[in-house]
Amino acid sequence: MSAATALRVEDRSAHRPDAGLAIALRGLTKSFDGGAPVIRGLDLTIPAGQFVAVVGRSGCGKSTLLRLILGLEEPTAGRVTVDGGVGNGAGQSKKIMFQEPRLLPWARVADNVAVGLGRETPRAERRKRALGVLDEVGLAEKAGNWPATLSGGQRQRVALARALVSRPALLALDEPLGALDALTRIEMQEMIERIWEAQGFTAILVTHDVGEAVAMADRILVVEQGTIALDVPVDVPRPRRRGDPALAELEGRILERLLGHRA
Amino acid sequence: MADSAAIRSLPGRANRAEAAAPLARRAQPSKSQPGRSLRLPTGKLLPWLLPTLVIVGWQAAASLGLVSTRFMPAPLDVAAAGWRLAQTGELWENLWVSFARAASGFLIGGGIGLFFGLANGLSNLSEKLTDTTLQMVRNVPHLSLIPLVILWFGIDEGAKLFLVALGVFFPIYANTLHGIRSVDPQLIEMGRVYGMNRRELFWRVVLPGALPSIFVGIRYALGIMWLTLIVAETISANSGLGYMAMQAREFMLVDVVVLAILIYAALGKLADSLTRALERTCLAWNPAYRNT
Known part of the structure; x- marks a missing residue:
């Protein structure tokens, strides 16, 4: 999978993965106020410059995962390593975009x-x-x-x-397009993808929308009950065409997985 | 000195009624603000149509002898009284004295209110320590303290300043506290995540967010400021507009009494307009305050 990623990175001459941060999570666990853990012993490596989408049902812990990576939450156990240095606080090199614009x-x-x-x-x-x-x-x-x-x-x-x-070397996107209408959302997706290709930061997109995830990301993580249930590469070259059968097939597979685990 | 003032400050029913009249007038404009969306193309002149009609009708009624000028002088007589007092300098002196009392009382009480509002909005410890006490004091009508205040301060400036400051304190305190409490927590989180320190967070997020509410407090406080001052000056003073009106009553100078009431109305309107102008400048970002 990493070989495939490297190949596609070479294809895009403008993309500079060296501009991004690499992230490693080891045995990451997070629980709030002594309750059941939201994240359970999670291991994950994200190479610099990768565009990762995190999908999952509401309350699966995907937003908590994002906040842990940014250093906005302290892990209960395990650690977050960002580009070799143990990360704490969202400095100038790590930025987040929220679901709401939150402009002053x-x-x-x-x-x-x-x-x-x-x-x-x-x-x-x-x-x-x-x-x-x-x-x-x-x-x-x-x-x-x-x-x-x-x-x-x-x-x-x-x-x-x-x-x-x-x-920033790491851009975290916490369902930033959820509140937009369909056409605006597609325009925004294309804009974010274009800027990511030009700047080469590492991008982590948390989203409910599996279609959005397969259209934008290099790799999709399905989070279930605080662990990574599925980790799939998206081997479709960019620029991607909306309605590409390969994307649709992947979207179907992921949705099936998400729905199959309905309680 | 204090004794004679105390005696004079126990007026009959008629005096109380006179003192209450300007209060009612003041209370109205500050409460009728929300109707500003009703705007007609005639714009700036339209709001003055009704006052003009009232004055013209009043003058006509007086000139035709429909009302006795002994109890209600004609507008022209009131204007003449104003001219007379302006000539002697009496009017300006009393006006200045009242203005200085109102302004300094407002600054002192408003300043303290703002301080406690900010402190209790930003610090839980400070709120736990003082809010209950302040809320208890708030339930004492500040004008009921007049007899006590006269015993403490006599009819000196201190009495007026104390009453005005006390009256102005609570609206500003309560609205500042509410304003800070209601700042969008999502914006505060954004500020933190984007690396603002506590000082920046206060100046760039919390204070601007609380400002609309603080302005509401200022407007209420301005109403209370005039009300308190008028009552205090009417009951016990030896200068100021309220004193001028009380003096005039003793000599049956009805025109001066009416003049004083009209000046109160004008000053109240002026204070309100100033606040509005300030709101339009400071809150230009807020669609609710644009085009007002």
Whole structure:
């Protein structure tokens, strides 16, 4: 599987996996307030620059897994290693995009994007980079707007720009497209994929939507009851065509697995 | 000095009624805010149509002898009284004294209210320690303290400042606390995840999020500020607008009494307009405050 990944990476000359973080989880366990563990002894290795999708039923622990990787939660047992160093806290190299845009309503679009840069970056530099990344997501002309004047899709693009402005090595996407309409969602998927290909960060997408997972990811992890129940590569070359039979076949297999385990 | 003031401060029923009249007037504009979505193309002049009609009708009624000018002077007489007092400088002096009392009482009480609101909104320890006490004190009508305050401070500035500050404190305290409590926790989490420290989190997320609610508190507080000051000045003072009105009553100068009431109304309106302008600047991001 890793050979296949390497092959496809070579195919995309623009993709630079060296720009991403490698992640290793060993015996990771997490329980809240002494309750039953949400994550049970999970082992996982994600090579730098990989696009991983994590799917699973509600409450399977996939969001907790994401928060553990980002260092937003402390593991009860086991450890998270990010690029060799033991990770804690979401520094400038790790960014998350939430299901909701979570923009500051009282800050203009460009200032919201600049939130993604630390205060150690000089003001003029922050503004310049914010405008640059807004251009990348196609919202350059909205830089001076209030978030309240944007559509839902535009707000989520601002949130994407905020996550990307610091050029993170790891981008965590916590169901960021769930609230968008179908067409906007496809546009966003293509935009995220394009930027990922150009920048080469490691991407972890948590999603309910198996179709979205197979369309975007290199590899799909199905999480069930706190462990990885299925780990499948998506060996379909990019750019991928919507409705590709290979994708549909894979989507069917994963859905079957998810539904087959219905209690 | 304090004794004579205390004697004067036990007025008959008629005085109380006079004191209550401006209060009712003040209470109305601050409560009728939500209807601002009803806007007609005539825009800025329309709100003044009704007051103008009332004044014209009032003048007509007085000129035609329909109402006795002994009890209700004509608008032109009131204007003349205003001109007279402005000439002697009496009006400006009393106006300034009242304004200074209102402003300093507001700043002191509002400042303390803001401080406790922020402290109790941000710290659980501080809230546990003080909130119950503050809520208990809040249930004492601050105007009921007037006899006590006169015993403590006489009719000095201290009495007025104390009452205004006390009255203004609670709306600002309660609304600041509520504002901070209701800041979207998702935004706070976002700020943390994006590396904001506590100071940044406060200035960039918590305070702006609480600001609309703080403004609600300021508006209520402004109403209470005038109300308290008028009552305090009417009952015990030797300067200020309320004192001017009480003096005039003793000499049956009805025009001056009405003038004082109208000035209160105008000052209340002015304070409200200033707050609105401030809201429009500070809360421009909020669609609810745009185009008002």
